[in-house]
Amino acid sequence: MPQNIAVIPGDGIGPEVVAEGLKALKATVGADAFDFTHYDLGAERWQRTGEVLPDSVLAELARADALILGAVGAAPGSKAIPSGLLERGLLLKLRFAFDHYVNLRPSTLYPGITTPLSDAVVARGPIDFVVVREGTEGLYCGVGGSMQTGTPFEVANEVSVNTARGVERVIRDAFERAMRRRKKVTLVHKHNVLVNAGGLWNRIFGAVAEEYPDVTTDYLHVDATMIMLVQDPQRFDVIVTDNLFGDIVTDLAAAVTGGIGLAASANINPTGEFPSMFEPVHGSAPDIAGQGIADPTATISSMALLLDHLGRRDDAARIDAAVDADIAARGSEKRSTSEVGDAIAARVSA
Amino acid sequence: MPQNIAVIPGDGIGPEVVAEGLKALKATVGADAFDFTHYDLGAERWQRTGEVLPDSVLAELARADALILGAVGAAPGSKAIPSGLLERGLLLKLRFAFDHYVNLRPSTLYPGITTPLSDAVVARGPIDFVVVREGTEGLYCGVGGSMQTGTPFEVANEVSVNTARGVERVIRDAFERAMRRRKKVTLVHKHNVLVNAGGLWNRIFGAVAEEYPDVTTDYLHVDATMIMLVQDPQRFDVIVTDNLFGDIVTDLAAAVTGGIGLAASANINPTGEFPSMFEPVHGSAPDIAGQGIADPTATISSMALLLDHLGRRDDAARIDAAVDADIAARGSEKRSTSEVGDAIAARVSA
Ligand SMILES: CC(C)[C@H](C(=O)O)[C@@H](O)C(=O)O
Ligand SMILES: CC(C)[C@H](C(=O)O)[C@@H](O)C(=O)O
Numbered sequence: 257m258p259q260n261i262a263v264i265p266g267d268g269i270g271p272e273v274v275a276e277g278l279k280a281l282k283a284t285v286g287a288d289a290f291d292f293t294h295y296d297l298g299a300e301r302w303q304r305t306g307e308v309l310p311d312s313v314l315a316e317l318a319r320a321d322a323l324i325l326g327a328v329g330a331a332p333g334s335k336a337i338p339s340g341l342l343e344r345g346l347l348l349k350l351r352f353a354f355d356h357y358v359n360l361r362p363s364t365l366y367p368g369i370t371t372p373l374s375d376a377v378v379a380r381g382p383i384d385f386v387v388v389r390e391g392t393e394g395l396y397c398g399v400g401g402s403m404q405t406g407t408p409f410e411v412a413n414e415v416s417v418n419t420a421r422g423v424e425r426v427i428r429d430a431f432e433r434a435m436r437r438r439k440k441v442t443l444v445h446k447h448n449v450l451v452n453a454g455g456l457w458n459r460i461f462g463a464v465a466e467e468y469p470d471v472t473t474d475y476l477h478v479d480a481t482m483i484m485l486v487q488d489p490q491r492f493d494v495i496v497t498d499n500l501f502g503d504i505v506t507d508l509a510a511a512v513t514g515g516i517g518l519a520a521s522a523n524i525n526p527t528g529e530f531p532s533m534f535e536p537v538h539g540s541a542p543d544i545a546g547q548g549i550a551d552p553t554a555t556i557s558s559m560a561l562l563l564d565h566l567g568r569r570d571d572a573a574r575i576d577a578a579v580d581a582d583i584a585a586r587g588s589e590k591r592s593t594s595e596v597g598d599a600i601a602a603r604v605s606a
Numbered sequence: 607m608p609q610n611i612a613v614i615p616g617d618g619i620g621p622e623v624v625a626e627g628l629k630a631l632k633a634t635v636g637a638d639a640f641d642f643t644h645y646d647l648g649a650e651r652w653q654r655t656g657e658v659l660p661d662s663v664l665a666e667l668a669r670a671d672a673l674i675l676g677a678v679g680a681a682p683g684s685k686a687i688p689s690g691l692l693e694r695g696l697l698l699k700l701r702f703a704f705d706h707y708v709n710l711r712p713s714t715l716y717p718g719i720t721t722p723l724s725d726a727v728v729a730r731g732p733i734d735f736v737v738v739r740e741g742t743e744g745l746y747c748g749v750g751g752s753m754q755t756g757t758p759f760e761v762a763n764e765v766s767v768n769t770a771r772g773v774e775r776v777i778r779d780a781f782e783r784a785m786r787r788r789k790k791v792t793l794v795h796k797h798n799v800l801v802n803a804g805g806l807w808n809r810i811f812g813a814v815a816e817e818y819p820d821v822t823t824d825y826l827h828v829d830a831t832m833i834m835l836v837q838d839p840q841r842f843d844v845i846v847t848d849n850l851f852g853d854i855v856t857d858l859a860a861a862v863t864g865g866i867g868l869a870a871s872a873n874i875n876p877t878g879e880f881p882s883m884f885e886p887v888h889g890s891a892p893d894i895a896g897q898g899i900a901d902p903t904a905t906i907s908s909m910a911l912l913l914d915h916l917g918r919r920d921d922a923a924r925i926d927a928a929v930d931a932d933i934a935a936r937g938s939e940k941r942s943t944s945e946v947g948d949a950i951a952a953r954v955s956a
Binding site: 343 | 690698720723754762763764768774799808829833850856858860866
């Protein structure tokens with residue numbers, strides 16, 4: 257029986273890149289391996305109906321075997337849609353409702369890819385690491401509020417909530433991944449200032465590390481991590497960090513490895529209780545939407561993460577190989593979104 | 607009558623770089639312009655006496671005309687000193703007690719300085735911006751705690767508290783600085799997730815911007831800011847942001863403009879009610895302490911910020927010019943901490 261994949265193309269360039277992701281996916285597994293159900297969610301739906309994510313849709317999505325998300329969100333300065341409405345009501349809602357506690361973001365600098373880093377930094381060696389970002393807690397939990405709002409006396413609070421269970425399960429996942437890689441885990445936090453949350457992360461990191469004597473461990477403050485990511489990204493194998501630091505670290509990681517156009521991500525519920533969700537790291541990029549110029553590579557690579565998650569290791573490897581080959585063959589010539597998708601799909605089928 | 611400068615050399619490389627800062631300062635204004643009082647605070651004092659910052663010392667410091675701080679803090683993994691004890695008990699205590707709401711961190715890429723950025727990025731044009739980091743609120747406020755600590759049920763919270771007054775005064779400062787520069791202010795936040803704090807920052811930013819019609823404004827999410835700092839740092843003139851984002855942004859800014867060894871900072875109380883504090887952005891770097899190899903340039907440049915703050919514009923410009931000239935003359939040859947200090951002091955006196 258075909259597995260069910262729920263597809264949420266979303267806003268801006270979301271639908272454009274998702275179309276190419278599906279093209280690559282079908283080229284890999286055939287047209288009938290999956291049933292795809294498209295869900296019309298995002299800015300347009302909200303503006304039309306006032307609905308962000310109706311409970312009935314959430315219940316349907318929960319029955320899917322996996323989710324593909326393009327991107328949601330209006331332009332940062334937009335007055336049409338309240339800031340955060342779609343991000344919190346749809347993207348984060350799904351991450352939280354489906355307990356996606358592992359937000360996995362691999363970063364590899366492929367040969368031939370333009371990077372903003374100097375030749376001297378690149379020459380230090382291959383850049384290949386993965387960030388395991390916690391996805392269900394921290395400052396993303398939505399706890400907080402404001403009082404006397406709009407007055408000169410307003411106080412606005414945001415609360416980062418961290419639980420031992422939440423921290424332990426994501427740290428454990430990071431160590432498991434490290435065992436299948438170069439066996440090094442770096443904890444990124446700011447425990448010299450955030451002593452409560454940092455203390456918790458630190459203690460659990462230390463305790464889990466004892467169970468993995470083969471794994472080398474390392475700690476960096478988030479500010480120092482910024483420096484290392486541009487001066488010595490080779491030092492990283494697996495980074496584990498909280499939700500907000502992970503957001504910041506992975507955009508910089510994407511930038512130094514050739515840009516957000518290449519950065520894939522998976523929002524994983526490792527227990528399988530809920531479907532996992534696969535999406536590019538980039539946003540809806542309203543400034544270039546509708547022009548057919550968005551790079552779909554990140555979405556296509558996210559399809560490899562999806563196949564891997566569904567146990568189709570070989571199929572995942574075929575997409576990865578096709579993406580690698582396409583990237584290696586890329587010149588300076590600009591291709592349209594669908595040209596990139598066609599090229600990768602052709603390589604997969606070849 | 608000479609002004610009183612309180613000097614806290616601190617830990618690790620702090621005393622080494624502060625010695626060179628004072629050398630440059632004296633070479634600029636003469637030995638008698640300031641009275642210097644040294645305060646023995648930091649890791650060593652705490653280990654000896656259990657005191658971090660006695661109230662009597664805080665009261666003395668409050669009467670100084672300015673403070674110079676080297677660096678405080680033990681090594682991240684150190685078991686000897688509880689994480690955050692010195693940072694929160696001394697450095698942050700001073701920033702909060704003396705209401706240093708403007709944490710000013712200029713970033714300039716000097717010609718000839720090695721940067722981790724590619725030639726293509728550097729060739730886009732001069733990199734010269736300043737970060738106005740809020741210094742007295744946000745996640746640094748110390749509000750938070752943990753319960754069932756050390757158990758599998760621990761919950762650890764950190765609260766970011768933002769007030770209209772606190773946000774407005776720092777945003778206003780950023781616009782004032784922009785008026786004396788290239789007239790552009792970028793607000794960095796994450797208002798799509800941190801809707802309460804982000805809403806407050808946004809609204810006040812918009813309101814203040816209306817009073818400065820000559821200033822161009824811009825907004826970036828903190829994650830997108832990471833990308834811009836490595837792909838297009840030229841786009842920035844003045845960045846205004848909260849305490850934690852400012853911490854992260856300024857380390858990356860320092861890295862792309864030649865490293866933390868060059869990054870100066872000022873913790874300013876613009877009202878003059880309390881003394882302002884001048885310190886390098888870098889930390890105590892216990893790994894290289896005692897070897898005489900730390901770069902004192904950041905501390906020396908911080909002395910220019912001190913002189914500027916005390917109204918000695920010309921003297922500040924002389925230090926800046928000496929630092930610029932020294933940087934321009936730097937080859938690949940390694941110099942000791944005191945050799946760099948001597949060279950810059952000689953240029954100031956010349
Ligand atoms: C759109 C936004 C809510 C989201 C996040 O902050 O997690 C995005 O930046 C990401 O990294 O997936
Ligand atoms: C030492 C630490 C508390 C401090 C901070 O986080 O503000 C430092 O990183 C800085 O940027 O001045």
